[in-house]
Amino acid sequence: MKEIFPPLSNPTNGVPSSKNKNKKRLFMGLFASILLVTAIVGIVAGVASNRKSSAINDHQEAHAILKSSCSSTLYPDLCFSAISTLPDASSKIKSTKDVIDLSLNLSRTSVEQTFRKIKQLSFRRSSFTKRETTAIGDCLEVLNGTLDKIKKAVQDLKSYPSLKKSIAEHADDLKILLSAAMTDQETCLDGFSHDKADEKVRKPFLSDERHVHRLCSNTLALIKNMTDTDMAAEKHLSSSSSSSGRKLEEENGIEWPQWMSAGDRRLLQAGGVTPNVVVAADGSGNYRTVGEAVAAAPGGSSSRYIIRIKAGVYRENVEVPSGKTNIMFVGDGRTTTIITGNRNVVDGSTTFRSATVAAVGDGFLARDITFQNSAGPSKHQAVALRVGSDKSAFYRCDMIAYQDTLYVHSLRQFYVSCIIIGSVDFIFGNAAAVFQNCDIHARRPNSGQKNMVTAQGREDPNQNTGIVIQKCRIGATQDLEAVIASFPTYLGRPWKLYSRTVIMQSEISDIINPAGWFEWDGDFALDTLFYREYQNTGAGANTANRVKWKGFKVMTSSSEAQPFTAANFISGNDWLPSTGFPYSLGL
DSSP: OOOOOOOOOOOOOOOOHHHHHHHHHHHHHHHHHHHHHHOOOOOOOOHHHHHHHHHHHHHHHHHHHHHHHHSSSHHHHHHHHHTTTTHHHHHHHHSSHHHHHHHHHHHHHHHHHHHHHHHHHHHGGGGSSSHHHHHHHHHHHHHHHHHHHHHHHHHHHHHOOSSOOOOOHHHHHHHHHHHHHHHHHHHHHHHSSHHHHHHHHHHHHHEEEEEEEEHHHHHHHHHHHHHHHHHHHHHHHHHHGGGOOOOOEEEEEEETTTSSOHHHHHHHTTTOOOOEEETTTTTTTTTTTTHHHHHSSOOTTTSOEEEEOSSEEEEOEEEETTTOEEEEEEOOOOEEEEEEOOOOOOOOOOOOGGOOOOOOSTOOOSOOOOOOEEEEEEEEOOOSSOOOOOOOOOOSSEESSSSSSSOSSSSSEEEEEEEEEEEOEEEESEEEEEEEEEEEOOOOOSSOEEEEEEEEEOOOOOOEEEEESSEEEEEEEHHHHHHHSSOOOOEESSSSSTTTEESSSSSSOTTTTTTTBSSSSSTTTTTEEEEEEEOSTTTTOTTTOOOOOTEEEEEEEEHGGGGGGGHHHHTTTHHHHHHHHHOOOOO
C-alpha cells in the first residue's frame, strides 16, 4: 500500500530533514514573538492601569482637600464648584495652599471681567448724572486697586511659609489684603446708594460685584483657616514662640517689641526732617499747590519722599494715588497749615470722591496738618480725609468736617495725638485703624440729627479690620456742649453686618448717651456686631445702662483687650518705628 503522508524522519538514520528543521525554527520564533508581544501588552496595560489608578487616587485626594478646605468658607458650594471646574484643577491641588492660589486667580479673573463690563458702561456717560458718572469712575479705581491687592497676595502666598516672616505676619498681610479687596467691592456699590435712580445704574453689574465679593470672602476664609492651623501647630511645637514674637520690653517708659532694633527705636524718637520739596502758596517754595508737588513726586518709591507744606490755607482737593508710595506731608503746624475743600454728596459727589485729601499710596505719613471739608452739615456726606494706604500714620493732625469726616477706608492705619471733629458717623470705614492719645469731639449737627462717633464697616467675620480707640478723649466742641440735651451723641452704630469697634482706656465725657451705642436700622447687625469697652473713665464711661445687644460686651480682663493693642491689631507693626511718631504697643 502506497504511503499517503511522508515519513517524519529519515528511515535510514533518524535525523530530521533540513526542511522540517526550518519549519520548527519558524514555529518557535513565532511562538516567542507572540509571548513577547503578550508580555509587552501586559506591561503597557499594567502601566496604564497603574496610571489610571494613580490618576483616580490623585483626583480623589484633590477632591477631598478641596472639599475640606471649602467647608471653612461662608460660601462652600461656590468655593467647590468654581475651583473644581478649572482646567487641571485636580492635578494642581496637593494642599490647602494650592486651593488658595487657585481661588486667588479665580478672583482676579472675575475682577477683570467686572472691570471690563463697567468700562463698557462708562462709554454711556452722557446718559448719567454727575454723581453716577463719578460713581462709575470710583468703581474703576477701586477695582484696579483690587487687582493690585490680589497680585500682592499671590506673591506673598508664594513665599509662605518663609524665614523672613512669621506665620502670624504672613496671616496679617494676606488677610488685610483680602479684607481690603472685599471693601473695594462694597465701595463700588455704595457709590450708587444715594437714591433709587443711582441704584438702577449699578443693576447691570450688581451680581458681578457680589460674585467677586463672595470669591474674595472664600479666599479670605481659606487663608484664615490655613494660617490659624499652622500657627496652632507652631505654638504646639514651641511654646516659647507664643504671641507671634510680639513680646514687649520696657525702655524709657515706652513699651517696645523685642524684635525692634536699637536703630529703629532711635528713629522713632527722631526730631526734624529734611524735605525733598517745599510747597508754599506765596511762591517761596518749589510748588504753589500740594497737588503739583504730589504729581511731581517719584512713583513707586521705596524710600521716604518728604513734601513740606508751609503755613497757609490750600484750597484744593489732593489725591496721593496708589503709584505714589512712601510720601510724607509735613506741615508747619495743625493751626497754620490747612488743606481744605468742600465736595459733598448733595452737590453731586460720591462719599468716596468727596474727600479733600485722599491718601492711597502705601506708606503715607502726615504730621502737623489740618485736613478740612467746609461743606457744612446740610451737605450730608463730605469727607475731610480718606485713607486707603497700607501702613499709613498721622501725627498731630486735625480732621475737621461734619458728616463722614474721616474715612478710614481700608488696610492698616495709625493715628496718634490727632484731633477728629464731626457729627454723623464721623469716623467710618473698614480699615484696621488704631487711634492713640487723640481728641475726638462731636459737634453740633443739623436739627433732628444724632451724632455718631463711629460707623465701622466690617462685612465679613473673617476680616481683620475694625476701629480701636485707645487712651483717647471723647468729648464735644463748645457749640454742642451748649445744647447737649437736644442732640444725643453715641459711640457708634453698625454700618455693616459685622461692624467692629473697641474703645478702651479712654476718657469719655457726659456727651455720650448712657446707652452708649445706637441702631443702624432696627435689629440689623445687633447680634453679629462686635462692640467692646474696656477700662474707660469719665462721666460717659459708666456701662450700667449700656445696650443689651448680643454683640456688645464690657471687657473685664487684659487678655480680652490685648488683641486690640497696636502690637496685635495692626500687627506687622515693624512699620511703626519708621514713622518717627510716638506710639504705645501695649495696654
